Amino acid sequence: MKICEIQKLLNATLLCGEEALEHDVFSACCSDMMSDVLAYVKDQGVLITGLINPQVIRTASMMDMVCVVFVRSKAPTEEMIELAEACGIVLMKSDMRAYEACGHLYTSGLRGNAGKIHG
Amino acid sequence: MGEVLKFHFDVDGENFSSAGEASVVVKKKLRQLGFSPDIMRRVSIAMYEGEINMVIHADGGTADVTVDDNEITIVLKDRGPGIPDVSLAMQEGYSTACDNIRSLGFGAGMGLPNMKKYTDFMQIDSEVGVGTTVTMKIKLN
Ligand SMILES: Nc1ncnc2c1ncn2[C@@H]1O[C@H](COP(=O)(O)OP(=O)(O)OP(=O)(O)O)[C@@H](O)[C@H]1O
Ligand SMILES: [Mg+2]
Numbered sequence: 001m002k003i004c005e006i007q008k009l010l011n012a013t014l015l016c017g018e019e020a021l022e023h024d025v026f027s028a029c030c031s032d033m034m035s036d037v038l039a040y041v042k043d044q045g046v047l048i049t050g051l052i053n054p055q056v057i058r059t060a061s062m063m064d065m066v067c068v069v070f071v072r073s074k075a076p077t078e079e080m081i082e083l084a085e086a087c088g089i090v091l092m093k094s095d096m097r098a099y100e101a102c103g104h105l106y107t108s109g110l111r112g113n114a115g116k117i118h119g
Numbered sequence: 120m121g122e123v124l125k126f127h128f129d130v131d132g133e134n135f136s137s138a139g140e141a142s143v144v145v146k147k148k149l150r151q152l153g154f155s156p157d158i159m160r161r162v163s164i165a166m167y168e169g170e171i172n173m174v175i176h177a178d179g180g181t182a183d184v185t186v187d188d189n190e191i192t193i194v195l196k197d198r199g200p201g202i203p204d205v206s207l208a209m210q211e212g213y214s215t216a217c218d219n220i221r222s223l224g225f226g227a228g229m230g231l232p233n234m235k236k237y238t239d240f241m242q243i244d245s246e247v248g249v250g251t252t253v254t255m256k257i258k259l260n
Contacts, residue, residue, distance in 0.1 A: 035227035038164060051224045055171070058139040059224075062146070062163045064156065079136070087143070 010094040017090030027113035034059040061087040071098045124186040132179025142167035161237040168230040169195040193255045201247040
């Protein structure tokens with residue numbers, strides 16, 4: 001799925017990273033716990049979260065993720081946007097709840113690709 | 120390469136917002152040096168988890184990264200409270216983090232096991248009241 005399709009499906013406002021909107025992503029994950037993102041994410045390119053602090057961007061960058069979607073109308077700070085620009089990460093925000101946003105993306109073909117989580 | 124590269128960072132324990140800055144710099148350096156995405160990712164996740172630990176559990180400290188022909192070594196040293204039971208701390212899900220830290224997105228007790236998973240060698244030297252030194256190595260080739 002192209003990143004611009006995510007923006008459309010979630011009716012999201014783009015905050016930075018316009019140049020990457022045509023890039024393809026293949027799977028996503030949703031969490032407010034960066035500990036779990038660091039421990040469980042494999043190749044998911046998109047992070048859906050309601051957490052706001054700079055560690056969200058650094059975590060995404062460490063995991064080579066390319067797009068972060070902030071849900072529940074949460075807006076990242078200017079510092080976070082600058083950090084994302086420096087890391088080449090697309091940021092957008094949506095009014096949807098996390099569950100709803102994930103449902104839209106999942107049914108449109110963006111899967112979780114989680115593999116096995118336990119053990 | 121032949122030569123040995125060394126990077127040194129002071130990790131500010133007062134500032135949660137800036138935690139992880141050293142790991143971001145190291146990842147960028149490794150990219151410039153032409154390391155594979157796999158090596159870059161393993162080094163940066165392990166170092167980032169360790170850096171966050173130094174900020175949320177100790178009062179910050181220092182991070183030293185050495186790159187030679189055979190391996191990348193990360194040494195994280197703090198003068199925090201120390202870890203009373205290292206094998207307990209290494210268990211998945213064990214955390215002493217308070218709700219305040221959880222609300223920042225950390226404190227699931229996954230960091231130390233994750234650091235072990237992503238590195239080829241990990242050693243924790245810790246003394247209560249003195250501090251903790253975590254040494255990790257990632258083999259090249
Ligand atoms: N540098 C340190 N100084 C003192 N205690 C530490 C240090 N690093 C880890 N610990 C102790 O070990 C426990 C487990 O650490 P670990 O990184 O696995 O989990 P966490 O930091 O609590 O949560 P997470 O890493 O999932 O965000 C911590 O809760 C803390 O009690
Ligand atoms: Mg930790």
